Amino acid sequence: MDGGGAYGGGKAGAPFDPIQFVQRPQVILRAVCLLFAIIVFGCISSQGYRYDREEKKEVCLYNKDNNACNYGVGIGVIAFLASIGFLVGEFMFEQMSSVKTRKHYVLGDLGFSGFWAFLYFVGFCYLANRWSNSVTPEGGFGVNNLQAAIAFSFFSIFTWAGCAWFAFQRFRQGTAAAFAPSYEADPGSIPGGAPYASYPVGQEGDGGYQEPPFSGNQTRGVIGTDFQAPAY
Template sequence: MEGNVYGAAKAGGAFDLKNFLQQPHTLTRIVSWIFSIVVFGCITSDGYMNLYTSDLKCIFNENVNACHYGVGIGVIGFLICMAFFALDVYFPQISNANQRKYIVMADLGVSALWTFLWFVGFCFLTNQWAYTNPVPLIGADSARASIAFSFFSIFSWGLLVCFAFKRYRMGAEDFSERYTDPSHDYPPYPNVAENYQQPPFGSTAAPNSEEYKPPTY
Protein backbone atom coordinates (compact mmCIF):
# COMPACT_ATOMS: atom_id res chain seq x y z
CA MET A 1 0.00 0.00 0.00
CA GLU A 2 1.38 3.32 -0.99
CA GLY A 3 0.63 6.84 0.13
CA ASN A 4 -1.76 7.84 2.87
CA VAL A 5 -4.83 5.59 3.08
CA TYR A 6 -7.59 6.24 5.63
CA GLY A 7 -5.45 8.69 7.55
CA ALA A 8 -2.32 6.55 7.97
CA ALA A 9 0.82 5.99 5.94
CA LYS A 10 1.66 2.73 4.24
CA ALA A 11 2.23 -0.29 6.42
CA GLY A 12 5.66 -1.36 7.55
CA GLY A 13 6.98 1.88 9.03
CA ALA A 14 8.28 2.23 12.56
CA PHE A 15 5.79 3.31 15.22
CA ASP A 16 6.35 6.92 16.29
CA LEU A 17 4.86 7.39 19.77
CA LYS A 18 5.40 11.15 19.86
CA ASN A 19 3.71 11.70 16.51
CA PHE A 20 0.90 9.32 17.49
CA LEU A 21 0.12 11.19 20.71
CA GLN A 22 0.11 14.52 18.87
CA GLN A 23 -2.56 13.45 16.40
CA PRO A 24 -5.88 15.27 16.96
CA HIS A 25 -8.04 12.15 17.04
CA THR A 26 -5.69 10.52 19.58
CA LEU A 27 -5.84 13.53 21.90
CA THR A 28 -9.63 13.71 21.54
CA ARG A 29 -9.98 10.01 22.32
CA ILE A 30 -7.88 10.40 25.46
CA VAL A 31 -10.04 13.36 26.54
CA SER A 32 -13.22 11.35 25.91
CA TRP A 33 -11.74 8.49 27.92
CA ILE A 34 -11.07 10.84 30.88
CA PHE A 35 -14.57 12.34 30.67
CA SER A 36 -16.10 8.86 30.83
CA ILE A 37 -14.09 8.05 33.95
CA VAL A 38 -15.24 11.26 35.64
CA VAL A 39 -18.91 10.61 34.90
CA PHE A 40 -19.19 7.04 36.12
CA GLY A 41 -16.65 7.67 38.90
CA CYS A 42 -18.67 10.53 40.37
CA ILE A 43 -21.92 8.56 40.23
CA THR A 44 -20.51 5.35 41.70
CA SER A 45 -18.69 7.18 44.51
CA ASP A 46 -21.32 9.70 45.63
CA GLY A 47 -24.36 9.00 43.47
CA TYR A 48 -26.02 6.55 45.84
CA MET A 49 -27.06 7.93 49.23
CA ASN A 50 -29.12 6.67 52.15
CA LEU A 51 -31.01 9.93 52.65
CA TYR A 52 -33.99 8.82 54.67
CA THR A 53 -33.65 5.07 55.13
CA SER A 54 -30.91 2.50 55.27
CA ASP A 55 -31.51 1.66 51.61
CA LEU A 56 -29.28 3.39 49.06
CA LYS A 57 -31.10 5.81 46.79
CA CYS A 58 -29.92 7.47 43.61
CA ILE A 59 -28.97 11.09 44.21
CA PHE A 60 -30.79 12.13 41.03
CA ASN A 61 -34.34 12.45 42.33
CA GLU A 62 -34.05 8.94 43.78
CA ASN A 63 -34.40 7.62 40.24
CA VAL A 64 -32.17 4.59 40.00
CA ASN A 65 -32.47 4.58 36.21
CA ALA A 66 -30.63 7.91 36.05
CA CYS A 67 -27.67 6.53 37.99
CA HIS A 68 -27.65 3.29 36.00
CA TYR A 69 -27.74 5.18 32.71
CA GLY A 70 -24.87 7.49 33.67
CA VAL A 71 -22.72 4.63 34.93
CA GLY A 72 -23.58 2.44 31.93
CA ILE A 73 -22.67 4.87 29.16
CA GLY A 74 -19.63 5.99 31.13
CA VAL A 75 -18.20 2.50 31.61
CA ILE A 76 -18.98 1.37 28.06
CA GLY A 77 -17.60 4.63 26.66
CA PHE A 78 -14.43 4.05 28.69
CA LEU A 79 -14.06 0.54 27.21
CA ILE A 80 -14.76 1.80 23.68
CA CYS A 81 -12.05 4.42 23.99
CA MET A 82 -9.59 1.80 25.18
CA ALA A 83 -10.46 -0.54 22.29
CA PHE A 84 -10.15 2.10 19.59
CA PHE A 85 -7.02 3.51 21.18
CA ALA A 86 -5.43 0.08 20.75
CA LEU A 87 -6.70 -0.07 17.15
CA ASP A 88 -5.20 3.37 16.50
CA VAL A 89 -1.83 2.06 17.64
CA TYR A 90 -2.11 -0.99 15.38
CA PHE A 91 -3.75 0.88 12.48
CA PRO A 92 -0.55 1.93 10.61
CA GLN A 93 0.61 -1.70 10.55
CA ILE A 94 -2.49 -2.87 8.67
CA SER A 95 -1.68 -3.36 5.00
CA ASN A 96 -5.19 -4.31 3.85
CA ALA A 97 -7.19 -1.27 2.71
CA ASN A 98 -10.51 -3.01 3.36
CA GLN A 99 -9.59 -3.73 6.98
CA ARG A 100 -8.67 -0.08 7.45
CA LYS A 101 -11.98 0.91 5.92
CA TYR A 102 -13.98 -1.30 8.29
CA ILE A 103 -12.15 0.04 11.34
CA VAL A 104 -12.74 3.65 10.31
CA MET A 105 -16.41 2.94 9.57
CA ALA A 106 -16.81 1.27 12.97
CA ASP A 107 -15.17 4.25 14.63
CA LEU A 108 -17.52 6.59 12.78
CA GLY A 109 -20.66 4.65 13.69
CA VAL A 110 -19.79 4.03 17.35
CA SER A 111 -18.68 7.63 17.91
CA ALA A 112 -21.91 8.95 16.38
CA LEU A 113 -23.97 6.62 18.56
CA TRP A 114 -22.17 7.63 21.74
CA THR A 115 -22.48 11.31 20.88
CA PHE A 116 -26.23 10.81 20.81
CA LEU A 117 -26.23 8.74 24.03
CA TRP A 118 -24.21 11.39 25.86
CA PHE A 119 -26.71 14.01 24.73
CA VAL A 120 -29.57 11.88 26.06
CA GLY A 121 -27.65 11.28 29.28
CA PHE A 122 -26.99 14.98 29.81
CA CYS A 123 -30.67 15.82 29.32
CA PHE A 124 -31.79 12.93 31.54
CA LEU A 125 -29.43 13.72 34.43
CA THR A 126 -30.14 17.46 34.23
CA ASN A 127 -33.88 16.86 34.32
CA GLN A 128 -33.70 14.52 37.30
CA TRP A 129 -31.33 16.82 39.17
CA ALA A 130 -33.73 19.74 38.66
CA TYR A 131 -36.45 17.73 40.40
CA THR A 132 -34.21 16.63 43.26
CA ASN A 133 -35.58 18.25 46.41
CA PRO A 134 -34.09 18.79 48.85
CA VAL A 135 -30.60 18.92 47.38
CA PRO A 136 -28.33 16.71 49.53
CA LEU A 137 -25.34 18.30 51.19
CA ILE A 138 -23.10 15.35 50.39
CA GLY A 139 -22.73 14.26 46.81
CA ALA A 140 -24.15 17.39 45.19
CA ASP A 141 -20.78 18.41 43.73
CA SER A 142 -20.29 14.93 42.24
CA ALA A 143 -23.77 15.05 40.72
CA ARG A 144 -23.07 18.42 39.12
CA ALA A 145 -19.68 17.17 37.88
CA SER A 146 -21.26 14.15 36.21
CA ILE A 147 -23.78 16.42 34.48
CA ALA A 148 -21.06 18.84 33.36
CA PHE A 149 -18.78 16.14 31.97
CA SER A 150 -21.73 14.49 30.24
CA PHE A 151 -22.18 17.78 28.44
CA PHE A 152 -18.48 17.99 27.58
CA SER A 153 -18.56 14.42 26.28
CA ILE A 154 -21.10 15.41 23.63
CA PHE A 155 -18.49 17.63 22.00
CA SER A 156 -15.51 15.32 22.48
CA TRP A 157 -17.33 12.36 20.89
CA GLY A 158 -18.68 14.69 18.22
CA LEU A 159 -15.10 15.57 17.33
CA LEU A 160 -14.31 11.87 17.05
CA VAL A 161 -17.14 11.60 14.53
CA CYS A 162 -15.63 14.44 12.49
CA PHE A 163 -12.15 12.91 12.56
CA ALA A 164 -13.44 9.45 11.60
CA PHE A 165 -15.48 10.91 8.74
CA LYS A 166 -12.44 12.82 7.52
CA ARG A 167 -10.33 9.65 7.56
CA TYR A 168 -13.06 7.77 5.70
CA ARG A 169 -13.22 10.42 2.96
CA MET A 170 -9.44 10.42 2.63
CA GLY A 171 -9.50 6.68 2.01
CA ALA A 172 -12.43 6.85 -0.40
CA GLU A 173 -10.83 9.63 -2.45
CA ASP A 174 -7.50 7.79 -2.54
CA PHE A 175 -9.23 4.63 -3.78
CA SER A 176 -11.11 6.49 -6.54
CA GLU A 177 -7.91 8.14 -7.75
CA ARG A 178 -5.99 4.87 -7.90
CA TYR A 179 -8.75 2.73 -9.41
CA THR A 180 -8.45 1.90 -13.10
CA ASP A 181 -10.88 0.00 -15.25
CA PRO A 182 -9.41 -3.50 -15.75
CA SER A 183 -10.92 -3.67 -19.25
CA HIS A 184 -8.31 -1.15 -20.39
CA ASP A 185 -5.60 -3.74 -19.86
CA TYR A 186 -6.90 -5.94 -22.69
CA PRO A 187 -6.99 -5.22 -26.46
CA PRO A 188 -10.42 -4.49 -27.95
CA TYR A 189 -12.39 -7.50 -29.13
CA PRO A 190 -12.31 -7.70 -32.96
CA ASN A 191 -15.56 -7.10 -34.80
CA VAL A 192 -16.09 -10.30 -36.73
CA ALA A 193 -18.99 -8.88 -38.73
CA GLU A 194 -16.84 -6.10 -40.17
CA ASN A 195 -13.92 -8.37 -41.04
CA TYR A 196 -16.05 -11.04 -42.69
CA GLN A 197 -16.48 -10.68 -46.48
CA GLN A 198 -19.05 -12.70 -48.32
CA PRO A 199 -17.83 -14.30 -51.56
CA PRO A 200 -19.11 -12.68 -54.75
CA PHE A 201 -22.59 -13.60 -55.88
CA GLY A 202 -22.79 -16.53 -58.18
CA SER A 203 -19.31 -17.82 -57.54
CA THR A 204 -19.10 -21.56 -57.27
CA ALA A 205 -16.33 -23.93 -56.65
CA ALA A 206 -14.13 -24.46 -59.69
CA PRO A 207 -15.21 -27.66 -61.44
CA ASN A 208 -12.75 -30.40 -61.93
CA SER A 209 -11.33 -29.98 -65.41
CA GLU A 210 -10.71 -33.67 -65.84
CA GLU A 211 -13.82 -35.80 -66.22
CA TYR A 212 -13.91 -39.10 -64.49
CA LYS A 213 -13.65 -42.05 -66.80
CA PRO A 214 -14.26 -45.54 -65.57
CA PRO A 215 -11.39 -47.90 -66.15
CA THR A 216 -11.64 -50.21 -69.12
CA TYR A 217 -10.92 -53.86 -68.84
Protein backbone atom coordinates in the same frame (compact mmCIF):
# COMPACT_ATOMS: atom_id res chain seq x y z
CA MET B 1 -2.74 -5.89 -0.65
CA ASP B 2 -0.71 -2.91 0.31
CA GLY B 3 -2.64 -0.31 2.24
CA GLY B 4 0.14 2.24 2.60
CA GLY B 5 -1.32 5.71 3.08
CA ALA B 6 -4.92 4.51 2.87
CA TYR B 7 -7.61 6.26 4.96
CA GLY B 8 -5.32 8.95 6.26
CA GLY B 9 -2.74 6.58 7.74
CA GLY B 10 0.91 6.13 6.97
CA LYS B 11 2.40 3.33 4.95
CA ALA B 12 2.06 -0.09 6.50
CA GLY B 13 5.19 -1.32 8.22
CA ALA B 14 6.61 2.16 8.80
CA PRO B 15 8.63 2.59 12.04
CA PHE B 16 6.55 3.67 15.04
CA ASP B 17 7.12 7.23 16.25
CA PRO B 18 5.69 7.74 19.79
CA ILE B 19 5.99 11.53 19.63
CA GLN B 20 4.03 11.70 16.40
CA PHE B 21 1.50 9.22 17.78
CA VAL B 22 0.59 11.26 20.87
CA GLN B 23 0.33 14.40 18.75
CA ARG B 24 -2.40 13.03 16.52
CA PRO B 25 -5.72 14.85 16.97
CA GLN B 26 -7.56 11.52 17.08
CA VAL B 27 -5.37 10.25 19.91
CA ILE B 28 -5.62 13.46 21.93
CA LEU B 29 -9.39 13.61 21.57
CA ARG B 30 -9.76 9.94 22.42
CA ALA B 31 -7.70 10.44 25.59
CA VAL B 32 -10.02 13.32 26.56
CA CYS B 33 -13.02 11.04 26.02
CA LEU B 34 -11.36 8.50 28.30
CA LEU B 35 -10.82 11.11 31.03
CA PHE B 36 -14.38 12.44 30.81
CA ALA B 37 -15.78 8.91 30.99
CA ILE B 38 -13.87 8.26 34.21
CA ILE B 39 -15.23 11.48 35.73
CA VAL B 40 -18.83 10.73 34.77
CA PHE B 41 -19.11 7.18 36.08
CA GLY B 42 -16.70 7.85 38.97
CA CYS B 43 -18.69 10.76 40.34
CA ILE B 44 -21.99 8.91 40.16
CA SER B 45 -20.57 5.67 41.58
CA SER B 46 -18.87 7.35 44.54
CA GLN B 47 -21.59 9.73 45.77
CA GLY B 48 -24.55 9.23 43.47
CA TYR B 49 -26.37 6.93 45.94
CA ARG B 50 -27.40 7.41 49.55
CA TYR B 51 -29.19 5.23 52.04
CA ASP B 52 -32.80 6.31 52.50
CA ARG B 53 -34.08 5.63 55.99
CA GLU B 54 -37.71 5.78 54.94
CA GLU B 55 -37.35 3.32 52.08
CA LYS B 56 -34.57 1.44 53.90
CA LYS B 57 -32.42 1.11 50.82
CA GLU B 58 -29.94 3.08 48.78
CA VAL B 59 -31.56 5.47 46.32
CA CYS B 60 -30.13 7.59 43.55
CA LEU B 61 -29.78 11.27 44.42
CA TYR B 62 -31.11 12.22 40.99
CA ASN B 63 -34.64 12.58 42.32
CA LYS B 64 -34.50 9.00 43.66
CA ASP B 65 -34.44 7.71 40.09
CA ASN B 66 -32.12 4.72 40.05
CA ASN B 67 -32.40 4.51 36.27
CA ALA B 68 -30.71 7.91 36.00
CA CYS B 69 -27.72 6.74 38.01
CA ASN B 70 -27.56 3.44 36.15
CA TYR B 71 -27.70 5.22 32.81
CA GLY B 72 -24.91 7.62 33.71
CA VAL B 73 -22.67 4.85 35.04
CA GLY B 74 -23.45 2.60 32.08
CA ILE B 75 -22.58 5.04 29.32
CA GLY B 76 -19.50 6.15 31.25
CA VAL B 77 -18.11 2.63 31.73
CA ILE B 78 -18.74 1.64 28.13
CA ALA B 79 -17.21 4.90 26.92
CA PHE B 80 -14.16 4.18 29.08
CA LEU B 81 -13.68 0.70 27.62
CA ALA B 82 -14.37 1.88 24.08
CA SER B 83 -11.84 4.70 24.41
CA ILE B 84 -9.16 2.21 25.43
CA GLY B 85 -10.08 -0.01 22.50
CA PHE B 86 -9.90 2.84 19.99
CA LEU B 87 -6.57 4.01 21.40
CA VAL B 88 -5.23 0.51 20.78
CA GLY B 89 -6.76 0.68 17.31
CA GLU B 90 -4.97 3.98 16.64
CA PHE B 91 -1.72 2.35 17.72
CA MET B 92 -2.30 -0.59 15.35
CA PHE B 93 -3.72 1.51 12.51
CA GLU B 94 -0.34 2.06 10.84
CA GLN B 95 0.31 -1.70 10.92
CA MET B 96 -2.93 -2.57 9.10
CA SER B 97 -1.68 -3.59 5.66
CA SER B 98 -5.17 -4.38 4.33
CA VAL B 99 -7.24 -1.51 2.98
CA LYS B 100 -10.44 -3.37 3.91
CA THR B 101 -9.30 -3.70 7.51
CA ARG B 102 -8.64 0.03 7.72
CA LYS B 103 -12.01 0.74 6.14
CA HIS B 104 -13.84 -1.43 8.68
CA TYR B 105 -12.00 0.25 11.54
CA VAL B 106 -12.83 3.74 10.26
CA LEU B 107 -16.49 2.86 9.73
CA GLY B 108 -16.68 1.32 13.21
CA ASP B 109 -15.12 4.43 14.70
CA LEU B 110 -17.52 6.67 12.80
CA GLY B 111 -20.64 4.72 13.77
CA PHE B 112 -19.77 4.19 17.43
CA SER B 113 -18.52 7.73 18.05
CA GLY B 114 -21.57 9.29 16.46
CA PHE B 115 -23.92 7.00 18.37
CA TRP B 116 -22.17 7.63 21.68
CA ALA B 117 -22.31 11.38 21.17
CA PHE B 118 -26.07 10.97 20.84
CA LEU B 119 -26.26 8.82 24.00
CA TYR B 120 -24.31 11.40 25.95
CA PHE B 121 -26.74 14.06 24.74
CA VAL B 122 -29.63 11.95 26.00
CA GLY B 123 -27.79 11.34 29.27
CA PHE B 124 -27.11 15.03 29.79
CA CYS B 125 -30.75 15.93 29.27
CA TYR B 126 -31.91 13.04 31.46
CA LEU B 127 -29.57 13.77 34.38
CA ALA B 128 -30.13 17.52 34.23
CA ASN B 129 -33.90 17.03 34.30
CA ARG B 130 -33.77 14.61 37.25
CA TRP B 131 -31.42 16.87 39.18
CA SER B 132 -33.57 19.95 38.65
CA ASN B 133 -36.54 18.10 40.20
CA SER B 134 -34.65 16.57 43.12
CA VAL B 135 -34.32 17.84 46.67
CA THR B 136 -30.86 18.95 47.80
CA PRO B 137 -29.38 16.19 49.99
CA GLU B 138 -28.76 16.86 53.66
CA GLY B 139 -25.43 18.54 54.25
CA GLY B 140 -24.93 18.92 50.51
CA PHE B 141 -23.80 15.30 50.19
CA GLY B 142 -22.72 14.47 46.65
CA VAL B 143 -23.88 17.76 45.16
CA ASN B 144 -20.54 18.57 43.51
CA ASN B 145 -20.17 15.05 42.15
CA LEU B 146 -23.64 14.95 40.67
CA GLN B 147 -23.24 18.35 39.04
CA ALA B 148 -19.81 17.36 37.69
CA ALA B 149 -21.32 14.24 36.11
CA ILE B 150 -23.89 16.41 34.36
CA ALA B 151 -21.27 18.91 33.18
CA PHE B 152 -18.87 16.31 31.82
CA SER B 153 -21.72 14.46 30.14
CA PHE B 154 -22.30 17.69 28.26
CA PHE B 155 -18.62 18.04 27.38
CA SER B 156 -18.50 14.43 26.21
CA ILE B 157 -21.08 15.20 23.53
CA PHE B 158 -18.55 17.36 21.70
CA THR B 159 -15.54 15.10 22.25
CA TRP B 160 -17.30 12.06 20.82
CA ALA B 161 -18.77 14.15 18.01
CA GLY B 162 -15.22 15.33 17.25
CA CYS B 163 -14.04 11.71 17.07
CA ALA B 164 -16.87 10.98 14.63
CA TRP B 165 -15.83 13.98 12.53
CA PHE B 166 -12.21 12.83 12.28
CA ALA B 167 -13.40 9.33 11.35
CA PHE B 168 -15.60 10.83 8.63
CA GLN B 169 -12.64 12.78 7.24
CA ARG B 170 -10.63 9.55 7.13
CA PHE B 171 -13.44 7.79 5.32
CA ARG B 172 -13.60 10.57 2.71
CA GLN B 173 -9.86 10.32 2.13
CA GLY B 174 -10.13 6.58 1.64
CA THR B 175 -13.07 6.92 -0.75
CA ALA B 176 -11.27 9.56 -2.82
CA ALA B 177 -8.17 7.36 -3.04
CA ALA B 178 -10.26 4.36 -4.12
CA PHE B 179 -11.68 6.20 -7.14
CA ALA B 180 -8.43 7.91 -8.16
CA PRO B 181 -7.03 6.73 -11.55
CA SER B 182 -4.23 4.26 -11.12
CA TYR B 183 -2.69 4.65 -14.59
CA GLU B 184 -0.18 7.25 -15.73
CA ALA B 185 -1.06 9.68 -18.47
CA ASP B 186 0.69 9.50 -21.85
CA PRO B 187 3.42 12.18 -21.89
CA GLY B 188 2.47 12.98 -25.46
CA SER B 189 -1.03 14.00 -24.37
CA ILE B 190 0.29 16.44 -21.75
CA PRO B 191 1.05 19.95 -23.00
CA GLY B 192 4.82 20.33 -23.14
CA GLY B 193 5.40 16.61 -22.63
CA ALA B 194 7.69 14.64 -24.89
CA PRO B 195 6.16 11.67 -26.69
CA TYR B 196 7.57 8.20 -26.32
CA ALA B 197 10.60 7.51 -28.58
CA SER B 198 9.88 5.12 -31.43
CA TYR B 199 11.73 1.83 -31.69
CA PRO B 200 14.99 2.38 -33.65
CA VAL B 201 14.95 0.85 -37.10
CA GLY B 202 18.17 -0.66 -38.41
CA GLN B 203 19.81 1.00 -41.40
CA GLU B 204 19.51 -0.71 -44.73
CA GLY B 205 22.64 -2.03 -46.51
CA ASP B 206 24.39 -0.30 -49.38
CA GLY B 207 22.91 -2.50 -51.99
CA GLY B 208 20.67 -5.41 -52.57
CA TYR B 209 21.48 -9.04 -52.46
CA GLN B 210 24.99 -9.85 -53.72
CA GLU B 211 25.90 -13.08 -55.35
CA PRO B 212 28.63 -15.18 -53.79
CA PRO B 213 32.06 -15.17 -55.46
CA PHE B 214 31.40 -18.45 -57.14
CA SER B 215 28.05 -18.05 -58.72
CA GLY B 216 26.05 -20.71 -60.35
CA ASN B 217 26.82 -19.39 -63.87
CA GLN B 218 30.56 -19.66 -63.37
CA THR B 219 30.18 -23.18 -62.07
CA ARG B 220 28.20 -24.22 -65.11
CA GLY B 221 30.85 -22.61 -67.38
CA VAL B 222 33.60 -24.68 -65.90
CA ILE B 223 31.64 -27.88 -66.15
CA GLY B 224 30.63 -27.22 -69.77
CA THR B 225 34.24 -26.71 -71.12
CA ASP B 226 35.46 -29.38 -73.59
CA PHE B 227 38.07 -31.67 -72.18
CA GLN B 228 41.17 -31.94 -74.33
CA ALA B 229 43.49 -34.86 -73.87
CA PRO B 230 47.14 -34.06 -73.61
CA ALA B 231 49.27 -34.73 -76.70
CA TYR B 232 51.96 -37.33 -76.58
